Each structure stands twice: as C-alpha cells, then as structure tokens.
Amino acid sequence: MSQTAEMNATAPLNVAKRNLRAALKLKLKDVSHNSILSQSSTVFKTLKTLDAYRSAKRISVFLSMPTGEIQTDAIVRDALRAGKDVFIPYLYKNPAAGPGLPARIMDMVRLRDVADYESLQPDKWGIPSIDPATIPERQRVLGDPDIQHSDSTLLDLVLMPGVAFDIEPDNGAVRRLGHGKGFYDYFLFRHRLKATSLGQQEFPALLLGLALSEQFLSPSEGPVPVGPLDQPLNGLVLGNGDIKGPLAAAPLNETD
Template sequence: MSEGAVVDQFAMAPLNAAKQQLRSAMKQKLSAISHESAMAQSHVVYNTLKTFKPYEDATRVSVFLSMPTGEIQTDPIVRHALESGKEVFVPYLHRNPLPSPELPARVMDMVRLRDIQDYESLKRDRWGIPSIDPATVHERQRIILGGPDAQHSDKSLLDLVLMPGVAFDLNPNNGAIRRLGHGKGFYDYFINRHKSKAASLAAQEEPHKVSLYALALTEQLLTSPSEGEVPVGPLDQPLDGLILGNGEIIRPSQNNTDQ
C-alpha cells in the first residue's frame, strides 16, 4: 500500500472492533504472568537470539524497548547488540511530516543509539518505556526521515527488525504468522515506508531484504480456537518469524518449529 492510499474506515470498523476485543482479553491474560516467568522467558529469547543467524549477520538492528510488564524484556538484547558492534536503532514517535486525513497523525521512525552510555541515559515515558529525548533527535542517524535536521544517510536500511506484539497465531489456511499490535499501526506503517525506501534504492544497488521477527511470551501465541484468533487486515505486515519465550522459532508456511 502506498502512503497516499485511502482505506475505507467504515469497512474496517468490524476488523478494528475484533482487534480491540482480543486486546482486552490479552491484557487480562498477560497481567496474570508473574515477573519471574516473564524474566525467565526473556532470558531464553536472549540466548536464542544470540546464535540466530539473521541476528548474527545483521549490521543494522532495530529493537523495541520494553514496557515493564506483559512482554519480552529486551534490555539484554540491546546491550549485546551494542557490545557486538552492531548499529542499534530504537523507536521514536513523532508528528507525521506528511499531514493528510488519510495518513496517521503520528508515525514511528527508528533512530540510532550511540553507545551503552547513551542507552542507559534514556528516560522512561509514562508507560515505563525508555524513550529517546526529542531534543537529541536532530543529532542522531534516522532511517526514514532525513533532511538538514538529522544525520541521515539516504542509503540507511535496516537488516533486522525485532518487534513486539499483543498476540500472535498461525493462519490455518496458509501458515502465515498473524500479529496483533497495540492498535496504533506504528510498525505496519514504518515497515511499509521502509519497503518503499528499499524499493527506491533497488535501482541503484542490490535489492535489500529486511527480516521481520517478533519476540513473544509463550502466553502470547494463541494455539487453540477457544483462545480466539488474530484478525488481520490489508495494512498488517507479514512476519518472517516469531521467537518465543520457550526458545521456539516459528516461521510462516510451516506447521513445525525450529529449536
């Protein structure tokens, strides 16, 4: 979908309602997970990721910064990536520079962390998520939005995006991994723009493929009809895989998992 495409919001209403219903159910489910279990699962994901080839091979990695509860904790991953010499990018939310009724008012870019000290200096926002200080953004490398106010390379593209989610499942018809986000569409819109940027550069260089992997607690994967299913629409971006808190790596179009 292009940035100028218009989505029929009336037609999307039932889909959005179904997504919100599942988010509410998952909020209750995730609130019951103990801190010890979440930390143990996060440790397993971290150890799995360290020897995961798409991560090992990646030069530029985007990592979400975790809420205090209800999802995989990414602090060890961020530290390991920085210590390994990778270029580490984290989410930054800002006003859309392309205002339009058909486009989101706020969008997400990925901005680069300088080093461990820079990461440790981040302040937590009202949700408890470490966040980039807007006053420093003009000094940082950014993936999507460049211009004179940013240290931006027109050829900067990510190799790997590690993203969060609320719930996941496998489409029984085609094996695709379906992801339910938090409802703002930040990742879907960012990935779409990243793909557009990669396509525009493809005429000049080799085609670039970014790997999209979500990290999830085992409780976030819906495995039976009684738990419901993840509704998806035309704007929801497909994943290349899902890394679970038990060490499983699930890929689309497969009915099995890799250890």
C-alpha cells in the first residue's frame, strides 16, 4: 500500500477519534473536583483488591493531570511503601527519528522512594515530572544497558490513562482511546520487542486502565474507534468500583 493510500485508509479512523475526544472533553468538564477525588479513592480501594496489583513487583503508573482523569497519588504512594518498583512516564526526543517514526517517545523511569516522588515538579499541564538531569542515574524500562541494569528490566503491570473506554463485544477486551500522541502504543510495542529479545512471553505486562465512570462509553455513545496499532487492555477499573474486561472474572482479595 502506498503512503497516500495508507493515509486515505486511516483518515476516517482519525476523524472518529478526534470527534470522540472532543465529545469527552465537553463531558468531563462537568465532572466536579469532589467527584474526581471520590472516584479516585474508589479506584484505589478497588485496585488494592486485585491480585494483578498485589502480586506485581514492577509497575508503571501514570501521574495525573489536575482535572479530567483519575488521580493516582494514593496508588503511587501505596506501591512505593509496599516495596514495589514504581516506574513513571518520561517523554524525550526520539534518537532514531525519521520518516514514519514519532519525533517524541516515552520510556518508564523508576522512582527511588516517596521523597523522590514528592520532589517532582509539575510541567505545563500540571503533571508531576522527572527532572531530565536525573535520568542517567535512574533505572529505565527501555534504557540502554547501564549500572542500573535497565537492559533486563520488564514491567509486570502497566496502569494506563485514557480519554474513553468500552468493551469489544466479540472478545470482551477493553478498548481504549488515548490522547492522540501514540506514546503508550509505541512504548508497549517496544516493551514487547524487548521481552521477546529476552526470551519472555509476548505480552509480559498486564495492561489495566483507570478511569472515571464518565469515561466508560455506553452502547449509545460508542464504540471506541481503534486501529491495528491500538493495544487492547486486560482490564479497566472505574470510579464507581466496577471492573471491566477479562480481569473482571479474576477473584478479589480482601484489602489490607
């Protein structure tokens, strides 16, 4: 397929995604701060009942924007205090940038402890962010071989944000609409390649979305438009305590 034909084939999908993002942006503007905090607390309590979280040793957690999505502060603190290796997103210029490749890509870098997490400064979107000057001394999931042994690091669990979610009726997987930059999709593709190179299973990490109830689409609002590069999730935890997707069938544990 020529580049022009490929662009023509993906144009309707891109339009559908942009339209849904615009609709959700308006919808989420009506969600109060108190509701976001309450739903975030429910997601945290529900997450702690899942064996996928309790047994994970190396997890990545998105750090939240101030509005419009689940707040993950309690999750980060709990995971660090539980002794888990906690990795957070870090965006940087793609050293291999070229035709067909993204200009900026994402890695996951490890937090040292709670004090390290509390030292992060907000970026222009209000998201706590890693100081680039500290990157060389941090363990990274996709980083080059270094003294932190990044070359052998793989994740057990990836906690993911999104704009909208629903369920694929044919297989029950969770469909996710991201913010349109492709950071997670490309990261997961590279993580999968790394796992294969290390002789691990094809999908070494469970993918779990965290979302406000308003971000889960009803049949009349859906479906979430997805393409061949959009990675389905293993599960979704909603702000009302519901668990969607394959992980919904997993047994729950008593909380601490």
